[in-house]
Amino acid sequence: MSDMNSIYRQVIMDHYKNPRNKGLKEEEGYVLCHLKNPSCGDMINVESKIQNGLVSDIRQDGQGCSICCASASIISETLKGKSVKDALNIIDNYLKMVSNEEYDKSIDLDELAVFEGIKDFPARVRCASIAAQALRKTLEKEEKNA
């Protein structure tokens, strides 16, 4: 049996209780994406700002379960400062990891690795994915505009 302790880890609880980069800037230079999980009511907003090919800032807010909110917080912290290309690559591999698909283990997912246990909880994959998907959308939008 999968173990609940493998998903409700201290790092996740810490980010849920003390979310990083919380609150939207709604300023020029920021691109926003709003995503929702209509069945469970999770709702996430992610904003990103790109300067000189780097993700210079990520902001997030929304409401949802601990996995959803903590993943938004950890993503914002982990990917800030990365190049757009690296950030998209990490997102891609992170999403594969939580979905229990093959992914490139040589890529450093940093704190996002705490979500590895999600693969054993198919009903929670969407919770762990929604913020990453939102950020991916903002970055792809920016890439197109660039």
Next chain:
Amino acid sequence: MNYKQYFPVFQNRKDMVYLDSAASSLKPKKVSDAITDYYNFYSGNIERGVYPISFEATAIVEKVREKIALFINASKEEVIFTRGCTDSLNTVALSLKENLKKGDEIITTELEHHSSFLPWLKASEEKGAVIKFIPLTEEGKITVDNFKKVLSDKTKIVAISHVSNVMGYLTPVKEIIALSHIKGAIVSVDGAQAAPHMKIDVKDLDADFYSFSFHKMCGPTGLGVLYGKKELLNSMEPVELGGEMNDEVSKDNVTYKNIPYKFEAGTMPIAEIFGAGAAIDFLNEVGFGYIEKRDKELSGYAKKLLRSIPEIVIYNDYEESPIIAFNIKGIHSHDAVSFYSENNVCLRAGLHCAEPLHKWLNITASLRASFYFYNDESDVEKFIFVTKKAIAFFKEVGYLE
């Protein structure tokens, strides 16, 4: 009476506590047998073929229609097979919207399942009609007095659920229908949560339309019923066009068959109709007296035990409905439901296709435990045990203070 023995799923999952019958009930062997009987012994199409497997299957399908008519006190031609309650409710809205004019009013409620509300929202947008919501009481109930506040000479449609799928409240539909008829309005009742739990008498209610799904009442998925009053169905245009629903087709004209066939285009889910017949027989054997009694006993027992847990908030702690809407205070329902799931207790978490109600309750999501007659006291006790275990777990990991 141990009814679990009739449900094969428990043979493979002995320890499963299934408290999500409001989403879909479990299915007894009788029903799955009836479904496979169709495939094994008939397998041909109905209404068309002139050979034994066809006309024998047709006879069984028509017998099931009769059974359903008797079950809800309708006449045979008023029973239309659909692909589910959602389809039934959409059919009513899609066909009747053509009669709507700008400024006409449609009455509905924030308690509705999306499938009762959304077809009319779209119809109102298309036709310039206005949606009016019956103000809910503090407890979230629909009352006749509050219905009168929105009923007017402009009311053309009332789309309302018989029992709320989140709160479990029983709507006073009979009174609402009577008042609506005085104004000449047509009432479409969403019976998805009512038909599995109580004797439905469409004549006594005087409902214009009554919709329900079989998968919530021990029957197959993919099959529902739309009951409609004969004179209304006769006057309505079919929504779907295709085979077997027409009488005569030429290059520039079509005439339709009589009801109910006018509304049954294409090949019907024949195997599921076989299964529905078995489901009706099964429910008749169990009896609604027993079902109502067990609904009340089980949810009453669960509520009593839940009340003694300070971390629990119940949103519908007012009556003996088979549905309990609740949360563990401070724990998002999706986190909680994973814990229940890991401990073999099946609950629903989220919005239950009733987002306006959650906005009304001012919560982002809820847990729902729903009972049916095959549940027993040990299910309730395991549910409570796991609830306490969940609270202890979420405290331990620092989620709860």
